[in-house]
Amino acid sequence: MGSISLAEANAKCPGLIVLPMRVERYRQAGAAVLEVLNAWGAPVEKTSYDVVRNAVHVGDAEGFFAQHSQGLPMSARIWQGCEEDVSPDLEAGVRLAEEMRRAIRCKLGLTASVGVARSKIAARMMSPLAKPDGILLVTDTEADAFMLSRPIRSLPGFQQQRGKEVCTKLARLLSSRGAAINLASDVASHADDHVASHLEAPSVDVLTVGDAAQLSAAVLVRCVGEDNAARLRRAAAGEDSVADVRVRGLPRTLSTEASFPPMDDLAAIAEQLRALASSLVKRLVAESAARQRAPVRLLLSYRRGYASSTSGGVVRSHGLAWPPRLATALLRHEASAFATVAPDAQGAAQSERRNRIPAREEGIVSADLKPAEVHGRDGPRAASAVDICSLSEELAAVAVPSLLSRLAAPPQLTRLIVSADFGTAASQPVSASIKDFLVEGTTSHRSPSGGQEAEDKSAVLTTSIQPKLTRSPGIPVAPAPKKRSIREFLSKGGPGAEQGTKKTGRYASQGGKPASLDSASLRVRSSVQDADLASSTDDYSWSCERCTYLHDTADARHFLVCSMCSCPRR
DNA sequence: CTTGGTCTCCTCC
DNA sequence: TGGAGGAGA
Structure with a gap:
């Protein structure tokens, strides 16, 4: 079962000791992941204070395809498809994703799950399915089927109020028409239990994009309204543009x-x-x-x-x-x-x-x-x-x-x-170089041989990384690697490539073992055991690697070397 | 994979 | 025009 709300827990258990969530840790982890991903020079969108999403276009990289066509990395899975269907550019996307995951794991000890697809929305819907620590891709042949099979309630923008409202209306319409609902088999058995309550919640939660797509445009509009209908249609078509990626500046x-x-x-x-x-x-x-x-x-x-x-x-x-x-x-x-x-x-x-x-x-x-x-x-x-x-x-x-x-x-x-x-x-504008890259990635390009417009073979990769923190002694951040463009990466390997086996940060001494990731202390069931953790000084301090000066975490912007340290010693 | 905390965006007045 | 408040990520 899932966890219960804190309010509920407090009501049920007077005198419950609840430790404050260590939000600063999440912020640090989010920033650290952002920094690692930024090293590729591709636009990275920060979607929440502790979650970054990353949209990368991989186009026009024949050299890379030629060099690395030895199949998919071990961590990659294909959604209801087979490996032959994976086009070279999607494969390149997967390899890039694997590089990014590796960098995040090695440098930060955090895991990342990645969805790879040709459209941003498909990649995005895919990434949670790749959890807890993998890559999931959908081939072009299966992409439509994948989108149609998505529960409406899982689409971006439909996860709360709007989704509930839309699905309720849709369910009412579909059942009044006696329409065959995609999920009928799953739900029917449950619905039987509640005699006449076929409009009840469970069926609503499991309505899919495909269920909505059965309806004509006009009917859909009349049922859920113009705005919602348009969103659903776009989702079904896997439409969205990578140019939409917003590289946000400092928080407002x-x-x-x-x-x-x-x-x-x-x-x-x-x-x-x-x-x-x-x-x-x-x-x-x-x-x-x-x-x-x-x-x-x-x-x-x-x-x-x-x-x-x-x-x-x-x-x-x-x-x-x-x-x-x-x-x-x-x-x-x-x-x-x-x-x-x-x-x-x-x-x-x-x-x-x-x-x-x-x-x-x-x-x-x-x-x-x-x-x-x-x-x-x-x-x-x-x-x-x-x-x-x-x-x-x-x-x-x-x-x-x-x-x-x-x-x-x-x-x-x-x-x-x-x-x-x-x-x-x-908020900061997207830097010129990134913009140029995006434009190049999204537009179709001339094929080297003929003068004909080549098919746009760009792949979109969406990484959704939510660091879950645990009892790691602080989040080490390796010195920022030199920024390199995607192009450079594709021809020479990722920013991690030249670093080889060298490990930096505290985890080096732990054999590079990824930190176990703790679900914050607000988790009611574990809050009591967390008590000793919260009071340990380790949680609130870190020491500069050069001068070993002990800092409060509050002023930790640089985790390895403090901002005051001018000591040249390594 | 939740919750709770954080941040952004949209709408309405 | 901008602030309040709701919704979503």
């Missing part, structure tokens, strides 16, 4: 949140909020130091009432006034930013009303921002623990009354979110 917002069973105790609520404020401030200060940027808005959101899953309950959010010291700490000169604006009563009122960071009103752009530095004995450093602590308190002092003043009689608070918004300018 940073947020921290916590969920809990309905809470009424104001003191406890305030305590939760303080903890969240502290964790956000820590991250903001780090962000200011690492990337020279400061957010423009602070936001406080909360949910009241129980909701079973991701959404539901009543969520409210509102802006927070900027705590002056926090604002200035995140900006260039401790004094200038806020002070230049504050004397002007009108300006201050306006910025309060608009909840803008005051300096922005003065036209200071993010490029001007420098991290606030606190000078300690050892020279400039990121803000100290003491500073972070007092800045957190300042934020809490703003946030707590702001929240409490809005809460009605029994708050029944189930969720708190504190976030910082960096404005709209944060």
Whole structure:
């Protein structure tokens, strides 16, 4: 059976000790995987803070095909097809995928599962089936069958509300027509149990793209609406464009949140909020130091009432006034930013009303921002623990009354979110070279012999990698390999090729054994045993390989060598 | 393979 | 035009 929600667990088991999830570990792992994949120079899309998806076009690589046509790697499986049907370019995609998996395994000790197909959507639907640690590909001959066999509820965009609604409507229509539903055999036996409840949930969950595809366009539109019908048709056709891959820049917002069973105790609520404020401030200060940027808005959101899953309950959010010291700490000169604006009563009122960071009103752009530095004995450093602590308190002092003043009689608070918004300018455009590559990959090319348009033989490969962390002592990251283009890779081998057997990072001493991946500490059943883990210093610190300086994980952007270390020794 | 936490995007007002 | 809130990844 699957796990139960934390709220449910708390209700059933008063006094349950729940350890906080170690989100920072996930972030680090996500970033590390991203870094490894970036080494190939192909566009990599980050789809969640800890999941990266990678779309690679393999086209026009005859040299590579010729060199490496000795079959598929061991880890690859074919979806209901045979090896003869695998075209050379798909095979190249699989080999590339294997290289990437190898790099991730060797450098990070994480596993990755990959789906390979000609269309992005098919590759994407395929990758979860490749779990826990493999490659699954679908041949061109089977691609349509594969897409038609997908449960609608598993399509992107159909996994929650929309899917439920669409499938319910579809099921009603199909059964009223007495239509043969693809999955009839599976469901019928279950449905028999519930005499007349053939419209009940189970059948709905298992409706496939093929079931929808039986209907004419007009009927489908009338049943589920234009937008949904179009999405379904596109999915059935395996349509989507690789040019859609979005290489996202820095996150636009940073947020921290916590969920809990309905809470009424104001003191406890305030305590939760303080903890969240502290964790956000820590991250903001780090962000200011690492990337020279400061957010423009602070936001406080909360949910009241129980909701079973991701959404539901009543969520409210509102802006927070900027705590002056926090604002200035995140900006260039401790004094200038806020002070230049504050004397002007009108300006201050306006910025309060608009909840803008005051300096922005003065036209200071993010490029001007420098991290606030606190000078300690050892020279400039990121803000100290003491500073972070007092800045957190300042934020809490703003946030707590702001929240409490809005809460009605029994708050029944189930969720708190504190976030910082960096404005709209944060995302980065796809770099020119990547763009060129994409265009080249997606358009058909001239065949070398004749002047005729050659068939577009590009393959799409989607990697979906969600690192699950466990009791590994920290996530080692090898020094970033030199960036190489796909072209280079195809002719000379992947970035891992030249590194041969050399292993870097902590796992080297463990014989390169992949770290066991722990499902975060929120897993109720394991939370108690995790207690010793959480308190071990290893989880919260790491040491620089050069100078062996011991760091808090919070400031770990470079895991092998610390950013302060200028020691040239290897 | 879940959940919970995080982040983005879309829609409506 | 932009903020609130819902939905999805």
